[in-house]
Amino acid sequence: MFLILFGAPGVGKGTQAERLSSEFKIPQISTGEMLREANAKKTKLGLEAKKLMDMGELVSDKIILGIVEERITQDDCNHGLILDGFPRTIPQAEGLAIIANKHNLPPFKCIEITLPDDVIVQRLLLRGRADDSEETIRNRLFVYKNQTAPVKQYFNIDSHFYSVNGNKSIDEVYNEIKKILQ
Numbered sequence: 001m002f003l004i005l006f007g008a009p010g011v012g013k014g015t016q017a018e019r020l021s022s023e024f025k026i027p028q029i030s031t032g033e034m035l036r037e038a039n040a041k042k043t044k045l046g047l048e049a050k051k052l053m054d055m056g057e058l059v060s061d062k063i064i065l066g067i068v069e070e071r072i073t074q075d076d077c078n079h080g081l082i083l084d085g086f087p088r089t090i091p092q093a094e095g096l097a098i099i100a101n102k103h104n105l106p107p108f109k110c111i112e113i114t115l116p117d118d119v120i121v122q123r124l125l126l127r128g129r130a131d132d133s134e135e136t137i138r139n140r141l142f143v144y145k146n147q148t149a150p151v152k153q154y155f156n157i158d159s160h161f162y163s164v165n166g167n168k169s170i171d172e173v174y175n176e177i178k179k180i181l182q
C-alpha cells in the first residue's frame with residue numbers, strides 16, 4: 001500500500017497515519033517529523049528549517065525532495081509507506097512522480113482529510129506544538145491554500161484521489177479510510 005495522506009495542518013493526518021502504519025506494518029513518513037528530528041539533533045538542515053517552521057513557511061522543495069528520496073528508498077518501504085505532510089507543493093508532487101518512476105514504485109493512492117478552518121485553528125491551539133501559535137497557524141493555513149491545495153488537482157488527474165470528512169471521531173475517520181483502502 002503506497003498512500004499519501006493529504007490535507008491542511010491539524011486535520012488528523014499524523015494520527016491516522018500512525019494507526020495505519022501500525023496496523024499495516026508499513027512506515028509513516030512525515031516530513032514535518034523528520035525536520036523536527038533534524039532540529040532536535042541540531043543539524044544544519046534542522047536549524048535552517050526551524051526558522052521557516054516557526055513562521056509557518058515551507059522548507060525548500062529541493063531539500064524536502066532530497067530527504068524524501070533518501071527515506072523512501074530504504075528497505076522498510078519496499079512493501080508500502082504512508083506519506084504524511086508531503087507533497088505540499090506542485091513541484092514536490094512532480095518530484096515524487098519522478099522518484100516513484102525512477103525506483104519503480106506502484107501508483108500512490110491519495111486520501112484527503114477535510115476540516116473547516118475554525119475547527120483546525122481550535123485543534124491546533126489545543127495541540128500546542130512549538131509552531132502552533134495563532135499567528136503561525138493562520139500563516140500555515142494561508143500557505144496551505146496557496147501552495148498545497150493546488151496539489152489536489154494534480155492527483156485528481158488520475159482516479160486515485162479520495163476525500164474523507166475529518167470532522168468526526170478518530171475511529172470514524174479511520175474506518176472511512178479503511179473502507180477506501182479495501
Ligand code: AMP
Pocket residue numbers: 009031032033035052053054056057058059060064084085086087088092131140
Ligand atoms: P507538519 O508537521 O507536517 O505540520 O510540518 C511542520 C512544518 O515543517 C511545516 O509548517 C513546514 O514548515 C515544514 N514542512 C513539513 N513538511 C514539509 C514539506 N513537505 N514541504 C515543505 N515544508 C515542510
